[in-house]
Amino acid sequence: MHSLAVLLPLFSLALPLVRAQGATCNVTTACPMSAPCCSEFGFCGTTEAFCLGGCNPLYSYSLDSCLPNPVCENAVHTFADNSRILTNASFYDGNASAYDFVVDNGNIMNTNTSGGELVMLLTQENGGTRLSSTRYFHYGTVTARMKTGRWAGIVTAFITMSNVKDEIDWEFPGNETTSGQSNYFWQGVVTTPNHGEVATGLTDTYANYHDYTIDWQQDTLTWLIDGKVVRTVNKADTIVNGVAEYPTTPARFQLSLWPAGTASSAQGTIEWAGGLIDYNDPDYVAAGHFYAFISGVNITCNDPTALTASDTGYVYGPNSTTNTPSVALTNATTNINGAPGLRGLAGTGFQVILAITLAVGVLGQLL
Ligand SMILES: *[C@@H]1O[C@H](CO)[C@@H](O)[C@H](O)[C@H]1NC(C)=O
Ligand SMILES: *[C@@H]1O[C@H](CO)[C@@H](O)[C@H](O)[C@H]1NC(C)=O
Ligand SMILES: *[C@@H]1O[C@H](CO)[C@@H](O)[C@H](O)[C@H]1NC(C)=O
Ligand SMILES: *[C@@H]1O[C@H](CO)[C@@H](O)[C@H](O)[C@H]1NC(C)=O
Ligand SMILES: *[C@@H]1O[C@H](CO)[C@@H](O)[C@H](O)[C@H]1NC(C)=O
Ligand SMILES: *[C@@H]1O[C@H](CO)[C@@H](O)[C@H](O)[C@H]1NC(C)=O
Ligand SMILES: *[C@@H]1O[C@H](CO)[C@@H](O)[C@H](O)[C@H]1NC(C)=O
Ligand SMILES: *[C@@H]1O[C@H](CO)[C@@H](O)[C@H](O)[C@H]1NC(C)=O
Numbered sequence: 001m002h003s004l005a006v007l008l009p010l011f012s013l014a015l016p017l018v019r020a021q022g023a024t025c026n027v028t029t030a031c032p033m034s035a036p037c038c039s040e041f042g043f044c045g046t047t048e049a050f051c052l053g054g055c056n057p058l059y060s061y062s063l064d065s066c067l068p069n070p071v072c073e074n075a076v077h078t079f080a081d082n083s084r085i086l087t088n089a090s091f092y093d094g095n096a097s098a099y100d101f102v103v104d105n106g107n108i109m110n111t112n113t114s115g116g117e118l119v120m121l122l123t124q125e126n127g128g129t130r131l132s133s134t135r136y137f138h139y140g141t142v143t144a145r146m147k148t149g150r151w152a153g154i155v156t157a158f159i160t161m162s163n164v165k166d167e168i169d170w171e172f173p174g175n176e177t178t179s180g181q182s183n184y185f186w187q188g189v190v191t192t193p194n195h196g197e198v199a200t201g202l203t204d205t206y207a208n209y210h211d212y213t214i215d216w217q218q219d220t221l222t223w224l225i226d227g228k229v230v231r232t233v234n235k236a237d238t239i240v241n242g243v244a245e246y247p248t249t250p251a252r253f254q255l256s257l258w259p260a261g262t263a264s265s266a267q268g269t270i271e272w273a274g275g276l277i278d279y280n281d282p283d284y285v286a287a288g289h290f291y292a293f294i295s296g297v298n299i300t301c302n303d304p305t306a307l308t309a310s311d312t313g314y315v316y317g318p319n320s321t322t323n324t325p326s327v328a329l330t331n332a333t334t335n336i337n338g339a340p341g342l343r344g345l346a347g348t349g350f351q352v353i354l355a356i357t358l359a360v361g362v363l364g365q366l367l
Contacts, residue, residue, distance in 0.1 A: 036061030068313025070096035072301035080116035096134035150206035153261020153277035166247035175274030186245035
């Protein structure tokens with residue numbers, strides 16, 4: 001029962017505003033030209049909540065409707081304060097130089113001790129907290145130094161997530177404090193059984209910092225704890241009907257504390273999370289919230305094509321092999337308010353201008 005297929009962090013933290021708007025987009029129906037970007041949550045629109053992080057190119061009007069995904073940058077993120085974190089994602093404009101993370105949902109604090117620690121909060125009201133990196137990475141190694149929550153029903157997670165839902169996980173159901181669960185998904189496909197595994201024998205993950213690493217390379221995916229390999233998956237071993245069901249698309253990394261043990265969750269999810277959340281827990285009563293600590297996150301990029309100074313983003317192209325999108329580098333803006341002619345004229349405008357330009361080009365040749 002441990003390690004259910006967990007795409008739930010996404011949906012349980014869906015922003016109500018985004019959920020309420022627009023036509024839905026999915027594998028059978030892409031977004032219309034008038035609202036070309038398909039959001040993470042499967043709704044069509046033109047604004048930052050649709051065209052930036054999580055925008056799914058496969059369900060958007062065209063493969064280039066979403067803004068390019070900001071390219072990877074090697075980084076050592078520490079949290080002396082939270083100044084590199086944008087606490088309200090609706091103010092994010094796609095400029096990954098301005099912030100390292102955005103808070104997609106929930107609330108954060110800083111302990112201001114031990115050199116500073118980022119604290120993710122979960123309350124009965126806030127629906128949990130999720131932060132996403134502003135930059136994407138296309139293979140590389142990412143490590144988070146974390147202390148997990150220890151309460152039944154609450155899951156601490158450190159994952160990578162691409163816009164087509166290639167996902168690599170570290171997850172910690174709150175009632176288990178001596179183990180961590182690794183998992184991965186290819187394009188959001190939930191397999192039976194899923195790919196979850198449990199690494200046991202850790203010293204208390206609530207009381208002690210551990211380093212949790214996802215080492216995602218083109219041929220091999222490795223999970224490490226405190227620098228020791230605990231699991232390896234070879235791409236060559238993931239082939240099903242000739243298709244490697246292996247993450248290949250640029251991903252953000254996300255940190256979250258999410259309320260899996262709520263009455264509205266599936267029964268299997270509640271059980272996996274260790275039961276329903278108890279808001280009368282003495283820790284909750286004393287602090288006014290549940291919490292998890294992050295003292296640092298490091299990332300080392302390993303792009304298949306070395307990045308140059310003019311590369312700004314990753315873009316999707318036609319499938320390179322069956323059911324596997326190609327990924328290219330671009331120098332176009334990643335910013336929702338970027339240069340006119342790119343996405344300053346978000347959505348409709350851009351597509352219409354492109355269509356007119358093409359039409360004029362064709363007419364020009366005919367005349
Ligand atoms: C896909 O989106 C279309 C258009 O909004 C909708 O009619 C259809 O029910 C959706 N399909 C699924 C499986 O959600
Ligand atoms: C910790 O620092 C933050 C700014 O990062 C500040 O807002 C907060 O008040 C500080 N907390 C304490 C307890 O000093
Ligand atoms: C974020 O900002 C928007 C726009 O000002 C506001 O409507 C929303 O309530 C804010 N969200 C949070 C969590 O503060
Ligand atoms: C992006 O943010 C950086 C740092 O705040 C700033 O210097 C730069 O001008 C911004 N770029 C754009 C295009 O807004
Ligand atoms: C990140 O890298 C720095 C410098 O190498 C190192 O001191 C620190 O322990 C690393 N932190 C994590 C979370 O890996
Ligand atoms: C946590 O919850 C799971 C699922 O209900 C259960 O199997 C497990 O024994 C619990 N672990 C502890 C340490 O209580
Ligand atoms: C490309 O791959 C996607 C899955 O990533 C699939 O849904 C789509 O049908 C493929 N397109 C073509 C033209 O084969
Ligand atoms: C951006 O790329 C295009 C070709 O794709 C090239 O013509 C242009 O010079 C590049 N611009 C910069 C600033 O590198």
